[in-house]
Structures are given as C-alpha cells and as structure tokens.
Amino acid sequence: MNTLFDKIWESHIVDSDDDDNHLIYLDRVLVHDLSFHVFNHLRAAGRRARNPNMVFSFADHFVPTVDREPDVIRPEMQEMVDLLAKNSAELGIRSFGLSDPDQGILHVVGPEQGITLPGLVIAGADSHTSTHGALGCFAFGAGVTDITHAITTQTLWRPRPGNIRVTVSGKLGFSVTGKDVVLKIIETIGAAGGTGHVIEYAGEAIENMSIEERMTVCNMSIEAGARAGLVSPDDKTIDYVRGRPSAPTGKDWDMAEAHWRSLATDSDASFDREVTLHADDIAPMVTWGTSPEDAVAVTDTVPNPQDEADQNRRAKLERSLDYIGLSAGDRLTDVAIDHVFIGSCTNSRIEDLRAAAAVAKGRTAKVPAMIVPGSVPIQKQAEREGLDRIFTEAGFQWREPGCSMCVAINGDMLEPGIRCASTSNRNFEGRQGKGARTHLMSPAMAAAAAVSGRITDVRELMR
Amino acid sequence: MQALIELTATAVPVEGANIDTDRLIPARLMRNPRDAHRSYGPYLFHDQRFNADGSEISDFVLNQPAYRDSKILVSGRNFGCGSSRESAVYALLDYGFRCVIAPSFGDIFYSNCVRNGVAPLRVTEEEATRLRTSLAQAASPVVSVDIRALTITGPDGHVYNADLPPFQQTRLLEGIDEVEATLKISDKIDAFESRYFAAHPWLRDGLTEGGA
Numbered sequence: 139m140n141t142l143f144d145k146i147w148e149s150h151i152v153d154s155d156d157d158d159n160h161l162i163y164l165d166r167v168l169v170h171d172l173s174f175h176v177f178n179h180l181r182a183a184g185r186r187a188r189n190p191n192m193v194f195s196f197a198d199h200f201v202p203t204v205d206r207e208p209d210v211i212r213p214e215m216q217e218m219v220d221l222l223a224k225n226s227a228e229l230g231i232r233s234f235g236l237s238d239p240d241q242g243i244l245h246v247v248g249p250e251q252g253i254t255l256p257g258l259v260i261a262g263a264d265s266h267t268s269t270h271g272a273l274g275c276f277a278f279g280a281g282v283t284d285i286t287h288a289i290t291t292q293t294l295w296r297p298r299p300g301n302i303r304v305t306v307s308g309k310l311g312f313s314v315t316g317k318d319v320v321l322k323i324i325e326t327i328g329a330a331g332g333t334g335h336v337i338e339y340a341g342e343a344i345e346n347m348s349i350e351e352r353m354t355v356c357n358m359s360i361e362a363g364a365r366a367g368l369v370s371p372d373d374k375t376i377d378y379v380r381g382r383p384s385a386p387t388g389k390d391w392d393m394a395e396a397h398w399r400s401l402a403t404d405s406d407a408s409f410d411r412e413v414t415l416h417a418d419d420i421a422p423m424v425t426w427g428t429s430p431e432d433a434v435a436v437t438d439t440v441p442n443p444q445d446e447a448d449q450n451r452r453a454k455l456e457r458s459l460d461y462i463g464l465s466a467g468d469r470l471t472d473v474a475i476d477h478v479f480i481g482s483c484t485n486s487r488i489e490d491l492r493a494a495a496a497v498a499k500g501r502t503a504k505v506p507a508m509i510v511p512g513s514v515p516i517q518k519q520a521e522r523e524g525l526d527r528i529f530t531e532a533g534f535q536w537r538e539p540g541c542s543m544c545v546a547i548n549g550d551m552l553e554p555g556i557r558c559a560s561t562s563n564r565n566f567e568g569r570q571g572k573g574a575r576t577h578l579m580s581p582a583m584a585a586a587a588a589v590s591g592r593i594t595d596v597r598e599l600m601r
Numbered sequence: 602m603q604a605l606i607e608l609t610a611t612a613v614p615v616e617g618a619n620i621d622t623d624r625l626i627p628a629r630l631m632r633n634p635r636d637a638h639r640s641y642g643p644y645l646f647h648d649q650r651f652n653a654d655g656s657e658i659s660d661f662v663l664n665q666p667a668y669r670d671s672k673i674l675v676s677g678r679n680f681g682c683g684s685s686r687e688s689a690v691y692a693l694l695d696y697g698f699r700c701v702i703a704p705s706f707g708d709i710f711y712s713n714c715v716r717n718g719v720a721p722l723r724v725t726e727e728e729a730t731r732l733r734t735s736l737a738q739a740a741s742p743v744v745s746v747d748i749r750a751l752t753i754t755g756p757d758g759h760v761y762n763a764d765l766p767p768f769q770q771t772r773l774l775e776g777i778d779e780v781e782a783t784l785k786i787s788d789k790i791d792a793f794e795s796r797y798f799a800a801h802p803w804l805r806d807g808l809t810e811g812g813a
Binding site: 149150152153155157159161163165172174175183185188189191192200214218255257258262263264265279280281282283284286287290291292293295297329330333334360363365386390391393394397428429431449450451453454457545546547551564566567568569572 | 616617618619621623624627628629631632634635648653677678679682683684685686687688690705706707708709710712713716717726730766767768779780783784786787789790793794797801802803804806807808
C-alpha cells in the first residue's frame with residue numbers, strides 16, 4: 139500500500155521531530171565546479187566528509203566546449219576546474235575532472251557510471267538533481283549550507299513532502315518525446331504546481347519511454363516546482379543499471395535487484411493528488427515566454443494577456459512577451475530563430491543526439507547551431523555511430539561535453555536580443571545571456587528549427 | 602547564522618510571479634568570491650538594476666529613493682523558483698534583506714533563506730497583493746514583522762498572519778547552526794548506518810575504512 143517515494147523515504151529516516159520533519163540519510167552527495175562555497179565552508183569550519191566514498195564531484199558548469207586543451211583554455215575557466223580538483227583532493231572524494239575519460243554533466247555521468255542506483259537518496263548541489271529519479275531514487279537539489287551539512291553528516295533535515303502522481307495514458311504520437319510530455323505537464327500544473335511535493339510519473343506513455351527519456355521528464359520536475367521526480371523501477375531500469383562501472387555485481391547484484399524490484403509503487407497505494415494526461419493530447423511543445431509553464435503546442439499561437447482575468451497573471455504574461463519580443467496571436471511557426479543549442483542535462487544523451495541527427499541528416503543549418511554531448515562516453519558513442527559527421531556536414535558545430543549554453547557561464551553565451559531554440563530546461567530572462575531569448579523544445583524540434591531558420595513542426599518536416 | 606526575532610524596516614514591493622533565482626543573481630556573477638564584506642549585494646537583481654555601463658536603471662523599484670534601504674521584500678507567487686544557487690540568498694542578505702514575503706516560494710530557495718537567517722514568510726495571494734499596493738501608496742513604506750507571533754504589520758496598520766512552520770521558525774528565532782546540532786546526534790547516524798548497510802550490503806563500499 140506504499141508508493142515508491144514512501145518506501146525510499148521510510149527506509150532513510152535517521153531521526154524525526156514532532157512536525158513531520160525528518161533527518162534523512164543520503165546515499166550520495168553530488169557537487170560540481172560551481173560548488174566552491176561548499177568547500178570554503180567546510181575548510182573554514184575545519185570539517186571533513188563523513189563518508190568521502192559517497193561524495194562525488196563533476197567539472198561541468200565552467201568547462202569550455204571548444205579550445206579546452208591545457209595550452210588554449212581560457213585561464214578563468216582553468217582556474218575553476220583546478221579549484222574543483224584541489225578541493226576534491228583535499229576532501230578525498232572521487233572527482234570527474236576536465237581531463238577524466240568519463241567527464242560530463244553531473245546528471246548525465248551519475249546514471250551513466252552506476253553511481254545513481256534505484257532506491258537511493260541523492261542530494262545534489264544543483265536543482266536538476268531531480269533527473270536521477272528516473273532510476274527510481276529520491277534525488278533533489280539543495281543549496282550550499284545544506285550540501286555542507288550533507289557532506290559533514292551524510293544527512294539532511296527535510297519536511298516530508300507531499301506525493302503527486304502524474305499519469306500519462308496512451309501512446310505518444312510521431313516525434314512527440316519526453317521533453318514534450320514534461321513541458322505539457324508543467325503547462326498543465328504550473329511552475330509552482332509541484333511545490334512541497336514529489337512527483338511520480340506513471341502510465342503507459344512513461345512505461346514505454348526509455349530510461350533516458352524518463353530522465354528528461356524527471357529533470358524538469360523542478361520547473362514544475364517539485365522537490366523531485368520519480369519513476370518506479372521496472373525491467374528497463376534494471377537493464378539500464380546492469381553492468382555500469384559502479385553498479386553492484388555477483389551476489390550483491392542479486393540482492394540489489396530483488397530489493398529494487400520491490401520498490402515500485404503498490405497498486406493500491408494512494409497519492410495526495412492525481413493528475414492525468416492523455417498522450418493523444420500532447421503535440422511537440424515550444425515555450426513562448428520566460429517561464430517553463432509558458433508552453434504551447436508548436437501549432438499554436440502566443441496567448442493574449444487580455445484574456446487573463448487575474449491582474450497579477452496578466453502582468454506576468456505582459457512582462458514575458460515584452461522580454462521575449464513576441465505579440466499575442468503570433469504563430470509559433472512564424473518565429474525566426476538566430477541560434478540553436480542542443481545539449482544540457484535535459485537533452486544531451488545519445489538518444490537525444492540520434493533524434494537531432496535524424497533531422498539534420500542531408501539538410502543544412504541556416505543559423506549557428508551547436509551540439510554539446512552530455513559526457514565523453516556519449517561523445518565517443520556518437521562518433522562511433524557517425525553522428526558527428528552528420529552534424530558537421532549539415533553545418534552544426536560538434537562540441538565537447540559540459541553544461542554549456544544552458545547556464546551560459548563557460549563562455550558559451552548569447553548576445554542581447556538573440557533568439558535561441560534550445561533543448562535546455564530554463565527560458566528565464568537572461569539565462570542564456572543578458573537579453574537573450576530562449577525557446578525550449580525537444581532535440582528533434584531544435585534541429586528542425588536549425589535547418590529551417592524558424593520554429594518548425596518537426597512532424598511536417600519529417601513526414 | 603544570525604537569529605531573527607523582530608524587524609521593523611523599509612519594505613519594497615517587487616511585482617511579478619515566478620521571480621527566479623537567475624533574476625535574483627545572474628549565473629555569470631557567481632564565479633566571484635564572496636568576501637568578508639558581504640560583497641554579493643551589488644549582484645542582487647543585477648540585470649534589472651544596472652545598465653551595461655554600470656549606471657542605475659532608474660525605474661527599477663529598488664533604485665527608487667523610498668526603497669533603497671529596504672530590509673523586507675514583498676513579491677508574487679513562486680518567488681525564488683529555479684536554480685539551487687544559495688548565492689541568490691547571499692545577494693539578498695548582502696544587500697540588507699532579512700525577510701521575504703510572498704504567496705509561495707521555490708522549495709530550495711525557501712530552505713536556503715532559513716539557513717542564512719532570512720525569513721521567508723507566506724501570506725495569501727490576495728494579502729501579498731494588498732501589502733504591495735499599500736507599500737506603493739504609503740508615504741513611509743515601513744513594515745514590521747514578528748517571527749515569534751508570526752505577524753506582519755503593513756504601513757497602514759493592517760496586520761497579516763504569516764505562515765512559517767515551527768521547524769523553520771525555531772531555527773530563525775534561535776539562529777541554530779544545524780551542522781553542530783546534527784553532529785551532537787552522531788550516535789543516531791552511527792546506529793542508522795549499522796542497520797542500513799546490513800540490510801543493503803551492496804552499498805557498503807560507501808563506508809570508508811578508516812575515514813579520509
């Protein structure tokens with residue numbers, strides 16, 4: 139009678155107070171090259187890692203995606219990479235640095251290396267730690283003070299969250315992906331729809347998704363305000379984890395697998411809230427504004443703020459349109475694009491690159507378009523499959539792995555007014571550069587925008 | 602962290618829902634160290650406060666003379682959504698803010714506020730709108746907050762009930778160093794680990810022999 143989340147939460151309670159706050163045990167703590175305040179706090183207080191083997195660091199936010207060899211890398215980026223290496227060595231933790239053969243975005247590398255496993259509780263110094271929940275674990279982002287606490291004590295105090303189930307029934311249509319599903323969910327429940335809750339994703343459409351697509355869905359749970367996203371472990375989960383470098387083996391594997399299979403939400407479990415969507419109602423989605431909730435089907439038009447009765451909401455829509463430079467009633471497919479970014483912890487995995495390459499193949503990018511794989515292993519895999527050649531022949535730039543233009547602090551940044559079709563997770567004001575305009579969409583849609591020079595319904599292009 | 606019990610100060614109304622942490626502090630400024638002089642204050646709302654040449658954008662609310670020395674911020678729904686960057690709270694704190702009032706907050710931002718002695722107080726959507734309106738109309742936009750009584754008194758004397766759960770209230774009132782508090786119950790963590798790794802032996806490599 140328990141949900142996946144209940145089972146994980148209950149098995150990690152170290153201590154409790156009288157108001158449903160719990161000291162939760164953490165199986166993994168993840169930090170990155172922007173986490174230097176954490177190391178400074180630890181050093182200032184003379185504190186060490188309680189279990190250094192359970193803490194991992196990743197060079198991703200600051201790493202350049204071009205010119206990153208020792209003799210050409212920009213000194214300020216090298217400084218951040220070196221700082222992470224030094225801090226990690228001091229703490230005695232495994233670090234995936236810039237020159238590591240498995241380097242990449244923390245939310246890509248964790249699952250890829252088997253550091254992320256079903257049933258775990260994972261705290262990450264990054265809000266998109268929700269990604270890892272696709273493997274059936276409880277993974278959430280936290281700030282500097284909390285991560286310092288996490289490293290020192292291997293625990294965190296948390297109020298028990300509520301539990302929402304979002305069920306997506308039916309089969310997704312042609313070129314409708316996990317990205318489109320999660321944008322539709324956020325549009326439906328709102329950017330604060332999941333506040334104080336975790337979301338379990340279920341239903342036929344979720345079951346049919348690969349683990350990578352489920353990661354895209356869980357990744358953007360935070361954009362719906364949720365503390366975490368989860369999917370109950372199934373055969374696909376077990377198959378994904380098996381054989382990963384840090385996954386259990388032998389007798390340990392057998393015990394682990396049996397445990398993981400027991401974690402799925404029981405058929406008679408109840409949730410605080412249920413939301414149901416039907417796959418037939420989901421088209422390729424695009425955002426038109428400055429919040430991920432500002433999403434519509436690509437076939438749609440920009441909404442009219444005057445249709446909004448609530449004055450606060452109307453003001454929000456007007457501000458979004460003013461920033462993004464669109465008007466009520468504009469057709470999304472008429473919107474010209476200046477730049478395309480395909481990458482980020484949301485959409486930089488091998489399947490994402492394959493989907494983009496299928497669109498790029500034999501066509502030519504009309505605007506600057508960059509492909510940034512999520513990790514070195516994905517980069518190598520794509521190169522083995524010849525995807526890099528498809529992209530470069532179509533005029534796309536084939537880059538090195540990192541967060542890149544999702545957070546725009548590694549040198550990959552847009553100029554004011556530039557309009558970007560992006561597979562990342564946030565279309566916030568200034569996110570990809572001061573004054574830059576972001577339209578979120580799937581990798582196939584972004585590739586379609588690149589070869590058309592405007593927002594395009596990929597279904598039309600590929601028909 | 603510094604405890605917070607009562608505060609009477611200028612309050613600034615910042616209109617808008619979903620004011621995200623990228624707006625509170627642009628990511629590109631986060632590489633800079635935060636020194637002992639609380640140097641993140643100028644980063645707060647940076648791209649809305651300053652032009653490219655560093656001059657002030659005069660119509661941004663925080664640049665208006667009446668609100669410059671604000672310590673309380675009143676905004677809309679889902680304030681502080683987005684990234685986990687605690688720098689967003691550093692920027693608020695270093696500017697001088699000790700209290701943020703809104704109908705709802707991003708969960709991570711909310712936690713980060715409490716950890717730094719900034720009180721995130723929830724009121725209803727209608728009350729937040731009413732408070733912002735009364736601040737915009739007041740000759741002296743001063744607000745009093747009482748963390749013990751959980752009340753907010755507006756410039757017109759109207760008293761609002763603030764929502765702050767006991768866990769967060771206690772931490773703000775007592776300025777608790779949570780790491781110290783948890784280290785005092787290390788025996789509970791030790792006991793948990795004994796049970797947990799016995800039941801989940803495939804995870805035991807996480808335990809370090811002899812420590813780092």
